[in-house]
Amino acid sequence: MEILTVRTDKRDQFVNITAQVQEVVRQQGISSGICVVFVPHTTAGVTINENADSDVVRDIIYELDKGIPWQDGYRHGEGNSAAHIKASLMGSAVTVIIEEGRLQLGTWQGIYFAEFDGPRQRKAYVKVLK
Numbered sequence: 743m744e745i746l747t748v749r750t751d752k753r754d755q756f757v758n759i760t761a762q763v764q765e766v767v768r769q770q771g772i773s774s775g776i777c778v779v780f781v782p783h784t785t786a787g788v789t790i791n792e793n794a795d796s797d798v799v800r801d802i803i804y805e806l807d808k809g810i811p812w813q814d815g816y817r818h819g820e821g822n823s824a825a826h827i828k829a830s831l832m833g834s835a836v837t838v839i840i841e842e843g844r845l846q847l848g849t850w851q852g853i854y855f856a857e858f859d860g861p862r863q864r865k866a867y868v869k870v871l872k
């Protein structure tokens with residue numbers, strides 16, 4: 743397993759980690775297999791979405807924030823329930839097929855670390871399997 747370090751500088755932020763994940767795949771020299779990216783946090787997640795128009799990521803964050811406001815009479819004492827909810831909606835892991843040593847993402851797909859309670863220094867685990 744490889745551990746990527748992800749530094750975020752906003753409360754809600756999508757960080758494109760595709761290149762780092764692809765680099766782990768390259769280093770491990772596995773030409774055909776699967777790659778799992780797992781985020782070991784409760785207020786951040788991981789998702790795959792459009793990498794071409796940054797407005798897509800902006801719109802996802804905007805709509806999540808509109809639907810799940812930061813303050814809404816939540817009970818969780820830490821005060822970051824919105825981040826927990828958004829993280830669950832995104833999920834904690836993505837799986838991508840590897841062929842010829844390359845992640846088989848669609849042309850417009852990128853892997854995004856999804857921060858919902860930043861800024862923080864975060865981790866993403868990457869496991870490559872034959």
Ligand code: ZN
Pocket residue numbers: 818820821822823826
């Ligand atoms: Zn909390």
